[in-house]
Amino acid sequence: MVHTEKAATVEATAAREDPGAHIADPAPLGLAAFAMTTFVLSVFNAGLIQNTALEAVVLPLALFYGGLTQFLAGMWEFRKGNTFGALAFSSFAAFWMAFAAYVKFVEPALGAGAATATGLFLLAWTIFTAYMTVAAARVNGAVMAVFVFLTLTFLFLTIGELAGAPTMAQVGGWLGLVTAVLAWYASFAGVVNFTWKRTLLPLFPLSPATHH
Template sequence: MSSTAELREERANRTPTRDQAPQQAPADPTASIADPGPLGLAAFALTTFVLSLFNAGLAPESLEPAVLPLALFYGGIAQFVAGLWEFRKANTFGATAFCSYGAFWLAFAAYVQFIEPELQASGVPEAGITTATGLFLVGWAIFTLYMLIASLRTTGALVGVFATLFLTFALLSIGDLTGVDAIATVGGFVGLLSALIAWYASAAVVTNATWGRTVLPVGPRS
């Protein structure tokens, strides 16, 4: 039979001390921060939708400057800010996408407002300006291609956004570089589809978060 001292020693060995107590996982410091994804997707969707109306020939070209305020404030600044908050949420994919496409819209607004008039004033022919636009878009097609590959590990809705966006950039750049307007027009229609999918993805995240359950599915993660 064990002595009293032995029982005390055995009980002490079974009872963890403060240093031996299991460490709890630290709380997520970003848990109280709202998801910036729906804002970024909505800003992208609306600006892309309006510009694509002109690219598809569904809106008169003379009204195209109406896109610039959207490109600057919503597609540009709002989307870029959403990307910065994705950095805070430790979402590398979202931060890269929103900051990049926000910068795209800011660059687009500056290009249309300042660069195109400068090229025209310098005597550059219209074909040369169109080629410059095509080169501008080629780089974004390449960027969107590898973001499409990365999106395959996200949701079906995001894959749809990046797949159609890649086709949009590719068709617009080919149309501008070759001078075949019909190709750019098709790119405009694909851009409309990309905008609609992005709107759906944004609406799904907002609605599902508000209702606390899946109301609008976004497709399974691969």
């Protein structure tokens, strides 16, 4: 009885000192949500499926997996005290929800100005992603690769819209597919390494201070 009470006291003390200690790592979930939504949209951007009517399949994913689910991952990262993960997941969750709303409600009413508006939207996210890439250099190689290719994806999509260059947008689509695969790898590595209790898939640490 004494040992049980002592153990409970120790656990309670640990929980007070680190309230995020007993929360599972939300990064694999956030990365998976981001990867799947990016993959499906990029299939259309790359021109692999040319039936534009089918692009509507992206919207439910953008709202519920890339949006809501990734947002929850971001909130759990806040709870764990991970500023990078919290900012990245919650921000890109907002991107996907904003994207769904923009495509559904705003873009159809813009007419000839739609390309400029879309380009401005993408440019803002290019800037955000670029400075997050600098921060990602202190996370790990897998996450940094995701951000490098995501920055390039946004950049080419932005140029494609603002310059009226469909080929550039198509290149952005292919870069988006690479980004999605890299994010899936990082998610896969995170969950597999946890469940197997050893490093089966490397995340390529970049510094002694690396964490995610």
